Amino acid sequence: MRITLLMIGALTASTIAFSQEEEEEFEGPATVEGTFLDTRVINGHSVETLEKGALEFRIQHRFGDIAGDQGGAQTFFGLDNAADIRIALEYGVTDNLQIGLGRSKGTGAPYRSLMDGFVKYRILRQGEEGGSPVSLAALGTSSFTYMKASEDLTQVSSFPEWQHRLAYCVQLNVARKFGDRLSLALMPTMVHRNYVATSDYNTIFALGGAARIGVTKKMAVLLEYYQVITPEAEEKGMRTDNTNSLGIGFEWKTFGHNFAIHLTNSRGFGETQFIPYTFSDWSKGQFRLGFSISRKFSK
Numbered sequence: 488m489r490i491t492l493l494m495i496g497a498l499t500a501s502t503i504a505f506s507q508e509e510e511e512e513f514e515g516p517a518t519v520e521g522t523f524l525d526t527r528v529i530n531g532h533s534v535e536t537l538e539k540g541a542l543e544f545r546i547q548h549r550f551g552d553i554a555g556d557q558g559g560a561q562t563f564f565g566l567d568n569a570a571d572i573r574i575a576l577e578y579g580v581t582d583n584l585q586i587g588l589g590r591s592k593g594t595g596a597p598y599r600s601l602m603d604g605f606v607k608y609r610i611l612r613q614g615e616e617g618g619s620p621v622s623l624a625a626l627g628t629s630s631f632t633y634m635k636a637s638e639d640l641t642q643v644s645s646f647p648e649w650q651h652r653l654a655y656c657v658q659l660n661v662a663r664k665f666g667d668r669l670s671l672a673l674m675p676t677m678v679h680r681n682y683v684a685t686s687d688y689n690t691i692f693a694l695g696g697a698a699r700i701g702v703t704k705k706m707a708v709l710l711e712y713y714q715v716i717t718p719e720a721e722e723k724g725m726r727t728d729n730t731n732s733l734g735i736g737f738e739w740k741t742f743g744h745n746f747a748i749h750l751t752n753s754r755g756f757g758e759t760q761f762i763p764y765t766f767s768d769w770s771k772g773q774f775r776l777g778f779s780i781s782r783k784f785s786k
Contacts, residue, residue, distance in 0.1 A: 518612040522622055522664040523672075525745045526577070526585065526607075527779065528697040529711040529734035530753050530761045534624045534662040534672060536609045537579030538785070545589070545781040547573040547756055554772025565775050570594055570754040575603075583609040593632065594754040596764060597643045603630040603757045613663060626658040630759040643684050651682030654759035658695075668701035676713070678762050686725045692716045693762050709736040709749065713762055732765045748778045 523533035526543075537543055551568025552558035558565050575589030585607045593599035605628040613622045632652045637644040646652055655678070662672035674695030683689055695713040702708065713732040720726045736749030752774045753761040767773035 517615045518618065519615055519622070519664050522613065522662050522670045523697075523699050524705075524707060524738055524740050525747065525781070527747075528672070528699070529709055529736045529747070529749045529751060530732055530756070531674060531695055531697070531711065531713070531758060532605075532607060532624075532626055532658070532660060533697070534609065534622045534660045536583055536585040536607055536624065537577060537783070539579050539582045540786040541579040542784045543577045543781050544784075545573075545575045545577060545779065547571075547575075547777070547779040549751075549754060549756070549777035550775050552767070552773050552775055553750075554774075556771075558772055570775055570777075571756055573756045589757075591756050591760075593634065594760070594764070596754070596766065598632040598634060598760070600634040601630050601632050601757075601760070603628060603759070605629075621661050621663045623662075624660040626656070626660060626758075628656045628658075628758055630654050630757055643682060646682065648682075654678065654680040656758040656762070658758065662697075670699040672697040674713075676758060676762065678759055680759070680763065686727070687763075688717060688720070688725065691763055705741070706737070706739040709738060709747070710734070711736075711751075715762060728766050729763070730765050730768055732761050733769060743783055745781045745783075746778070747780075748776070750774050750776060 523535050526533055526535045526537060549570040551562055551565035551570055553564045562568055571592050571594050573589050573591040575587055577585060577587035579585050588604045591601040593601045605626060607624055607626045609624040611619045611621065611623040613619055634644065636646045639645060656676060658674055658676040660672060660674050662670060664670045676693045676695055677690065679690045693713045693715045698710040700708045711734045715731055717726055730752060732753040734749050734751030736747050738745065738747035752767040752769050753765045755761050755764055
């Protein structure tokens with residue numbers, strides 16, 4: 488845990504230091520714009536950041552299972568239920584530094600009533616000719632649940648200590664735009680939770696991948712997948728109920744708004760939730776409809 492806290496602290500300190508310095512204008516290769524249209528892909532962050540002074544209000548909603556034991560016509564294919572809901576405010580401190588704070592209902596598996604915060608710094612921008620071949624961003628996130636502690640001491644939500652309510656994530660986001668229509672990204676990620684079940688790991692690693700396929704300048708198809716990497720889990724009989732997060736979506740951008748609709752087997756929002764706590768299986772109909780809408784207010 489100490490190593491994780493130090494990593495997040497170092498990331499935060501370095502991004503704040505960068506934000507305090509004015510970037511000098513210089514003559515250099517033009518940069519590639521719009522690798523992704525939004526600061527999110529489906530579940531996770533993209534390499535993009537808000538421009539300086541922009542304030543964004545974001546609403547994310549995820550319904551219940553479309554099919555499977557919990558879906559079908561009786562729940563109107565999941566539309567009767569809300570797996571999770573998140574509202575957030577996010578702000579561009581500089582063109583390359585973004586911060587945000589949000590609140591989620593929580594899925595109840597295992598948490599409800601979640602607060603989250605993040606800081607993201609774009610380190611590199613892809614250049615058109617002679618510049619960087621990729622765009623690169625660093626992300627640090629944390630979440631805290633203030634749900635009532637369970638009286639069952641065998642449950643993760645019993646929270647013997649207050650710090651057991653915290654979880655953290657650090658991520659590098661590497662992306663490249665190929666031509667006008669295709670963008671690809673890789674997201675090596677580490678998630679640490681201060682308190683987990685005996686069949687789980689406090690710290691897990693994951694490798695995310697994302698693609699954006701442009702349909703028009705303002706519309707695109709999105710793909711996203713996160714592979715959790717726990718080499719010894721199977722032989723030790725750990726994390727046997729967990730699955731990997733997979734989503735497909737469609738986004739379009741209008742003046743001041745960005746709207747995305749998607750299908751995913753994940754229920755929760757934020758890297759500390761959807762990476763370690765996805766349990767649904769696409770092959771069993773355990774996927775759900777979701778959407779996100781954001782409104783940006785610029786200077």
